[in-house]
Amino acid sequence: MDYRLWTFLSKEKREDVKLNRIDLSIIRGCIFDLDGVIVDTAHYHFLAWKRLADELGYHLTEGENEQLKGVSRTRSLEIILDLAGISLNAEHKEILASKKNAWFNEYIERMVPSEIFPGVKQLIRDLRGRGIKIGLASSSKNARTVVRLLQIEQEFDAIVDGNMIRHTKPHPEIFFTAAEELKLEPENCVVIEDAEAGVVAALAAGMKCIGIGDPERLYRANKVFRTTAEVAFSTLRELETVNN
Ligand code: B16
Numbered sequence: 001m002d003y004r005l006w007t008f009l010s011k012e013k014r015e016d017v018k019l020n021r022i023d024l025s026i027i028r029g030c031i032f033d034l035d036g037v038i039v040d041t042a043h044y045h046f047l048a049w050k051r052l053a054d055e056l057g058y059h060l061t062e063g064e065n066e067q068l069k070g071v072s073r074t075r076s077l078e079i080i081l082d083l084a085g086i087s088l089n090a091e092h093k094e095i096l097a098s099k100k101n102a103w104f105n106e107y108i109e110r111m112v113p114s115e116i117f118p119g120v121k122q123l124i125r126d127l128r129g130r131g132i133k134i135g136l137a138s139s140s141k142n143a144r145t146v147v148r149l150l151q152i153e154q155e156f157d158a159i160v161d162g163n164m165i166r167h168t169k170p171h172p173e174i175f176f177t178a179a180e181e182l183k184l185e186p187e188n189c190v191v192i193e194d195a196e197a198g199v200v201a202a203l204a205a206g207m208k209c210i211g212i213g214d215p216e217r218l219y220r221a222n223k224v225f226r227t228t229a230e231v232a233f234s235t236l237r238e239l240e241t242v243n244n
């Protein structure tokens with residue numbers, strides 16, 4: 001519990017909290033990113049972008065691909081075109097973005113529930129069992145298709161995808177929308193993210209953020225783990241005492 005809150009409580013109320021008669025927990029919601037946190041669709045995005053870049057005569061590296069994580073399809077294409085030094089009109093860009101999306105959909109068509117990262121379902125169930133609301137916030141317009149293929153729709157109290165927002169990560173809109181759907185204030189939410197853009201968006205929304213991946217790349221996050229399986233209910237509680 002937040003120390004500042006504790007100091008405002010009367011002696012009786014402190015007793016109630018100790019005996020779990022009152023829950024003053026600050027973290028009441030956990031918002032999951034999809035690609036790279038629940039499942040490795042990030043790899044399929046990379047394969048599709050790489051195929052497109054190859055056609056344009058540009059060799060897209062995995063390092064450069066990090067910049068595409070969490071941002072919109074249009075923005076991803078613009079980043080690749082900038083890297084390749086190519087300038088195209090809006091119509092041509094639209095054709096290329098649709099082509100990439102068709103390949104991506106081809107790749108994910110055969111996705112199965114066993115592709116969910118180890119420990120993710122257990123984590124969601126454990127958090128739910130402890131009264132934490134669960135949200136999904138993915139910049140992807142294909143997020144609902146992926147969630148359906150993985151058969152995990154019922155695990156979420158709210159799902160926000162790329163079709164529901166005007167600005168994608170690093171803009172905080174997606175996380176504000178998710179908190180609203182969960183009927184929680186942003187400060188009551190923790191975000192789990194694998195993309196730099198996602199971490200920036202979560203912090204900009206006034207939420208705590210757990211990064212999944214390389215600690216150097218995700219240094220802005222409040223805590224970083226290599227895999228989602230390492231996150232636990234206790235991690236959320238620890239973050240309540242962290243100031244951003
Ligand atoms: P789509 P996330 C993001 O999803 C991906 O990380 C990013 O690489 C992709 O460009 C974006 O979705 C848009 O995806 O083309 O399917 O609409 O990480 O926010 O779950």
Ligand code: MG
Pocket residue numbers: 033034035036037042069070193194195198
């Ligand atoms: Mg992601």
